[in-house]
Each structure stands twice: as C-alpha cells, then as structure tokens.
Amino acid sequence: MIPSSFTYKRAGSAEDAAGLAAEYGEDAKYLAGGHSLLPLMKLRLAAPGVIIDLGGLRELCYITDQGSYVAIGALTRHHDVEHSGLLGRDLPLLAHAAGQVGDPQIRHRGTIGGSVAHADPASDLPAVLLTLDATLVARGAGGSREIPVRGFFRGLFETTLEPGELLTEIRVPKPAAGARGWSFRKFTQRAIDWAIVGVAVQGGQVSLVNMGGTPLRAAAVEAALAGGAPPADAAAYAAEGTSAPADIRASREYREHLARVLTSRALTEAAARS
Amino acid sequence: MKVDLRVNGEEITADVEDRMLLVHFLRDVADLTATNIGCDTTSCGACTVLLDGESVKSCTVLAAQAAGHEITTVEGLAAGGVMHPVQRAFHEQHGLQCGFCTPGMVMAVVSLLAENPHPTEDQVRTGLEGNLCRCTGYHNIVRAALAAAAAQEGQEVPA
Numbered sequence: 001m002i003p004s005s006f007t008y009k010r011a012g013s014a015e016d017a018a019g020l021a022a023e024y025g026e027d028a029k030y031l032a033g034g035h036s037l038l039p040l041m042k043l044r045l046a047a048p049g050v051i052i053d054l055g056g057l058r059e060l061c062y063i064t065d066q067g068s069y070v071a072i073g074a075l076t077r078h079h080d081v082e083h084s085g086l087l088g089r090d091l092p093l094l095a096h097a098a099g100q101v102g103d104p105q106i107r108h109r110g111t112i113g114g115s116v117a118h119a120d121p122a123s124d125l126p127a128v129l130l131t132l133d134a135t136l137v138a139r140g141a142g143g144s145r146e147i148p149v150r151g152f153f154r155g156l157f158e159t160t161l162e163p164g165e166l167l168t169e170i171r172v173p174k175p176a177a178g179a180r181g182w183s184f185r186k187f188t189q190r191a192i193d194w195a196i197v198g199v200a201v202q203g204g205q206v207s208l209v210n211m212g213g214t215p216l217r218a219a220a221v222e223a224a225l226a227g228g229a230p231p232a233d234a235a236a237y238a239a240e241g242t243s244a245p246a247d248i249r250a251s252r253e254y255r256e257h258l259a260r261v262l263t264s265r266a267l268t269e270a271a272a273r274s
Numbered sequence: 275m276k277v278d279l280r281v282n283g284e285e286i287t288a289d290v291e292d293r294m295l296l297v298h299f300l301r302d303v304a305d306l307t308a309t310n311i312g313c314d315t316t317s318c319g320a321c322t323v324l325l326d327g328e329s330v331k332s333c334t335v336l337a338a339q340a341a342g343h344e345i346t347t348v349e350g351l352a353a354g355g356v357m358h359p360v361q362r363a364f365h366e367q368h369g370l371q372c373g374f375c376t377p378g379m380v381m382a383v384v385s386l387l388a389e390n391p392h393p394t395e396d397q398v399r400t401g402l403e404g405n406l407c408r409c410t411g412y413h414n415i416v417r418a419a420l421a422a423a424a425a426q427e428g429q430e431v432p433a
Contacts, residue, residue, distance in 0.1 A: 001314050008275060008292035008338045031339075038334050039316055051292075055339055079328075103404025104386065105319060108328040109335065191403040192317060 003041035010053045014060065014139060014168060017052055021164035022141065024050040030166065031055070032075055032114030035106050036123075060113070060168055063087060069135075069173045074113025074166075078102070078125075081112055090174045093182035093202050097128045100184065103192045113167045116152075119159045119214070122194040124186065126153060127215035131200040131207040134172045140165035153214035179203025181274030183266035187258055189249060196250045197258040199238070201270040211242040211259055218242075221263060231267030238263040277341045281306065282350030290337055296330075297321045299337035300347060308348045308377045312406070319405030322378035322385075323347050329385035331404070348377040351384065360384050360422040369418030371409035379405050383419045392423060 009024075011017035021028055029048035031037055032055070040046040054060070060075040063084045070091055072081065081087060081098035088095045101107055101115070101124050115125045116136065126149075134149045140162055152159050161167065175182075179202060186198030186209060198209030199218075204225045206218040220237035239256035246252045278287045281304050288303045300306045300323065312320030314333050321332040324346035351358035357365065360383050370376045379402070386393065386401040393401060398419045399412075407415060 002295070002298075003293045005291070005293055008336065010338070010341075034336070034339065035316065035334055038336070042314070051336075053336075053339055102316075103319070104401055105322055105329045105331045105382070105404045106316065108325070108330050108385075190317075191400075 001042040004044055004047045006048055007050045009050060010056055014057060014166060017054055017166055020052045026163055028052055032111040033109040035110040036118040069171045072112055072170045074168050075111045078107035078110045091172055093184055093200060094128055094172060097124050097184045100124060112170055117161060117167045119153050119157050121212060121214050122210040124198055124209060127198060127207040127209040128200045130215045130217060131202050131205050132172050134170055136167060137169035138165045139168050155213045175202055181270035183269035185262045185266045187262060197255050197262060199262045199266045201266045208259055211244045211255060216242060231271055232264050235260050235264035235267055277337050279340055279345055281345045282347060292338060294337045295333055296335040296337050296340050297332035300332060306347050306349050310374055310377060319382060320375050320378040322381045324381055324385060327388060329382050348380050359425045363418040363422035363425060367414050367418040367421050369415045371411040375405060375407045379415055383422060387423055
C-alpha cells in the first residue's frame with residue numbers, strides 16, 4: 001500500500017514548521033513519528049497534499065523536572081517516556097502506560113505529542129494524560145498558549161488545536177501525597193492492538209480508553225470513590241455517561257462490561273499501591 | 275526528491291517520490307531484498323530494520339524521514355562473512371521455519387539485546403511482541419534470542 005502523492009517538507013525548527021504550515025494552509029499536515037498518520041495515508045483514509053516532517057526537531061525532545069510538574073517535549077518518543085527515570089519515580093502511571101503502547105518498534109518512532117494531537121479515543125496516552133490533569137502547550141501564529149487537556153479532545157480525531165497550531169509541550173503535574181496509587185489496564189485481542197477498552201487510575205481520578213468519541217473521565221466512578229465507596233462498588237458505575245462504540249471487535253454491551261471489570265481491577269491495584 | 279541515506283555503512287543517493295516508503299527504498303532502490311514486506315500495516319514486523327541502531331518497521335517510515343540517518347538491514351550484520359551472534363544463534367537453535375519473518379526477527383532481537391543485554395525469557399517474549407511468525411515457531415526464536423544473549427555475554431571483555 002502506497003500513500004497518495006504528497007509534497008514532503010522537513011521542518012528545521014518549530015518556527016520553520018509554523019511557517020510551512022502557514023504557507024501551505026489546510027492542505028498541510030504535521031508528521032511526528034508517523035505511526036498513526038502514515039498507516040491512515042497508506043489506507044488512503046487521509047490524503048494530505050503536504051507533509052511537514054517534525055522528526056528533526058530535537059528541541060522538542062526532552063523530559064524535565066519543573067518542581068510541581070514534569071515538562072515533556074511533544075516529540076519525545078514513547079520509548080523515552082517509558083524509560084525515563086524521572087517519570088518512573090514521579091509519574092509511574094505515564095511511564096508504564098507509554099511502555100504499553102504498540103510494540104518496541106512503534107515505541108521507537110511514536111511520540112507523545114503525536115498521540116495526543118492525533119486524538120484517537122482508542123489510544124492509551126490521551127486517557128492517561130486526562131487522568132493526570134495535564135496541560136498542553138501549543139504554538140500558533142499568535143504565540144504560545146496553554147490548553148488544559150480536559151476539553152482539548154472534541155471528538156474522533158478532533159481537538160481544539162487551530163489549523164497550523166503546533167503542540168510543543170505536555171506539562172504533567174506530579175500527584176499529591178495521598179493520590180499516588182496508580183494503575184493502567186487495557187484489554188486487547190493481540191498484544192499490539194489498540195485497546196478494546198482501557199482504564200487509567202491515579203489516586204481518585206479515573207479515565208477510560210475507547211468508551212466514546214474521546215477519552216473520558218469516569219465521573220460517576222470518581223464521585224463514588226470520593227463518597228468512600230470501595231473499588232468494586234465504585235467500578236459498577238464505570239459505563240455511566242459513556243457512549244462506547246460497537247465494531248467488529250466488540251459490542252457496546254461487551255465494552256461496558258469490560259469497563260466495569262477493568263476499572264474494578266485497576267482501582268484495587270491502585271489502592272494496593274497507595 | 276533527492277534523498278541521501280546511509281545503509282549498512284554505504285551512502286546511497288537517489289531521486290525518489292516523496293511518498294516512497296523506506297522498505298521500498300531498501301528493496302527497489304538499494305537492491306537489498308532480505309527485508310520482507312509482510313502485512314504492510316505496522317503489525318507483523320517482517321520489515322524490521324535498525325534506524326540509528328533501534329528497531330523500526332520500515333513499512334511505516336518514509337524514505338525521506340530516514341534521510342541523514344543510519345539504516346542497518348540484515349545484510350549489514352555479518353562482518354567480513356562471519357555471522358553476527360544473533361544470526362548464528364538463529365542458525366544453531368533452528369529459530370526459523372519458513373524463514374519469511376526471520377530477517378525482521380533477527381533485527382528485532384539485535385535491537386532488544388542492545389537495550390537489554392541480559393533479558394529474561396519473559397522479556398524476550400514481550401520484546402518480540404511486534405514480530406509475528408505465521409509458522410508459530412516462537413519457541414526456538416525465543417531460545418535463539420536467549421542463546422545470542424549468552425553468547426554475547428561470553429564475548430564481553432571483563433573490566
């Protein structure tokens with residue numbers, strides 16, 4: 001399978017990338033690791049006229065300790081998030097989940113910013129960042145702005161990023177004392193598949209993978225936990241407020257069942273780790 | 275567009291379509307046909323090569339993205355006709371059946387051992403989750419990876 005024809009441009013810097021995006025307008029698409037976009041282009045589900053390759057922007061590959069939060073450059077690869085000592089210590093949920101994305105080859109190419117900007121509700125990291133109340137930094141024509149991850153995802157493959165705006169950094173607050181228990185669980189048919197359903201837990205905050213058009217916070221579960229409900233009781237609310245898709249791999253009812261089971265297991269594991 | 279890739283230590287410059295995939299560059303331009311195209315959907319790992327020493331699926335990388343980087347295919351492993359320890363281990367442990375997945379498996383194992391020289395059996399199995407063997411010959415592939423790790427350990431010079 002070969003993508004339809006496009007013009008390839010390699011950005012030399014974030015500024016250069018923004019300039020190219022402005023020049024080519026809506027016909028252009030940013031390419032980070034390419035492990036979401038290129039498969040879509042090969043299937044001809046996406047056919048951008050211009051590809052702006054961000055792969056050379058080493059300036060956006062970093063993980064730094066900012067005291068109350070960790071700043072992660074948007075082009076940091078899953079492999080580097082997975083093996084970061086800083087994240088392993090302060091945000092083990094994120095480091096662990098990054099190590100569950102795809103397979104080693106995919107983690108050598110795929111980036112955290114690409115995953116977030118692509119906004120596939122079946123992806124692991126958007127839900128994890130939603131659980132952790134991350135803040136995104138995007139750079140556009142009018143300068144940089146901060147976007148809370150809550151509200152960032154608008155629908156399937158749709159975010160609040162403006163055309164040409166470039167995601168540059170992800171800021172992840174360190175969990176407070178008393179909220180350090182975490183867990184990430186997902187169910188897949190084959191090891192490398194997207195999750196049929198996944199769940200991320202940090203303290204009393206819970207998000208679901210692939211239970212709607214966007215990653216979702218499990219508000220009813222969180223409310224039950226805040227009210228003192230034990231894990232198994234709180235998990236019974238996991239499908240509330242969701243709109244799980246039905247597809248070739250699972251019915252909506254099956255996904256709802258999985259959400260309750262995985263949430264129960266994840267909450268139990270998180271409690272044991274707190 | 276003109277791309278300049280370093281493949282198995284050799285500079286290869288070619289005029290290719292912007293949309294050319296790395297695996298097609300390797301097979302059709304560089305004439306290195308050991309790297310196979312399997313599923314062509316980033317699943318099976320048959321097209322695994324090393325990019326700057328790390329395993330990637332060359333069906334999901336543009337040749338243009340690889341420009342300026344160092345690519346290693348299975349043809350580049352044997353130095354002076356002597357098999358790489360991972361190749362020798364696949365040979366000795368019979369880590370293949372039909373052989374179609376083998377070039378990708380070998381490259382995935384080389385990358386795995388570069389990151390984790392002493393993996394457990396579980397770590398080998400997880401580390402190869404991106405490579406499928408349709409003959410289901412996994413048992414000897416895992417055995418080969420462990421044997422290669424042991425052989426490489428034997429070659430390490432004590433400090």
